[in-house]
Amino acid sequence: MKPYHRIPIQDCGEPLVTIPRAGVSGEVSWFRVVQPHPYQVLGAPYGDQSPYRVRSGVLAALTKAQVVLQQHQPRWGLQIFDAYRPYAVTEKFWRLIADERYVANPAKGSGHNRGIAVDLTIVDLQTKKELDMGTGFDNFSDTAHHSFTDLPAQVLQNRKLLRDEMVAQGFVPLDTEWWHYALPNAGRYPLLNIPFKKID
Numbered sequence: 001m002k003p004y005h006r007i008p009i010q011d012c013g014e015p016l017v018t019i020p021r022a023g024v025s026g027e028v029s030w031f032r033v034v035q036p037h038p039y040q041v042l043g044a045p046y047g048d049q050s051p052y053r054v055r056s057g058v059l060a061a062l063t064k065a066q067v068v069l070q071q072h073q074p075r076w077g078l079q080i081f082d083a084y085r086p087y088a089v090t091e092k093f094w095r096l097i098a099d100e101r102y103v104a105n106p107a108k109g110s111g112h113n114r115g116i117a118v119d120l121t122i123v124d125l126q127t128k129k130e131l132d133m134g135t136g137f138d139n140f141s142d143t144a145h146h147s148f149t150d151l152p153a154q155v156l157q158n159r160k161l162l163r164d165e166m167v168a169q170g171f172v173p174l175d176t177e178w179w180h181y182a183l184p185n186a187g188r189y190p191l192l193n194i195p196f197k198k199i200d
């Protein structure tokens with residue numbers, strides 16, 4: 001028995017769904033995703049399927065967040081860095097790095113393994129430029145913490161906008177990563193290691 005099996009699970013039954021990618025039509029419910037996926041570049045075993053998948057409830061909440069965001073600023077959209085992460089990917093990174101400050105400990109599992117966490121930012125859909133959040137994605141320094149306020153006012157405002165949009169849709173921020181949000185109640189969502197080919 002692995003330690004994460006001790007987390008009581010009552011599956012919510014929500015399937016993993018692919019996050020629809022923004023195309024030329026600029027549909028409001030589509031999202032920008034980073035291509036290629038940052039962990040694919042590092043050799044993560046996603047196979048040849050899209051790594052941008054989340055539980056259907058997460059996609060519904062993300063879509064609402066983007067709709068509300070675009071009511072304020074039609075040019076802006078959400079850009080996804082990472083979403084569902086197969087358990088095998090977490091294990092691979094743990095073997096490489098084995099430092100909880102930088103990668104999730106497989107013994108605990110993570111919101112990404114459950115398909116309920118997303119790493120994201122806000123992007124200008126016309127210029128394709130990300131809003132200035134003070135650090136890049138996966139910057140593991142104090143500067144990425146929500147409590148770090150020694151930053152330009154515009155950066156603080158940008159982080160607050162992302163946080164407000166996500167919290168309004170039920171997402172919970174992570175203190176140490178401005179880009180990470182997850183739906184609560186991890187116990188409803190078992191860790192998943194489904195080969196991507198079987199998800200569709």
Ligand SMILES: [Zn+2]
Binds near residue numbers: 082112117118180181
């Ligand atoms: Zn994350």
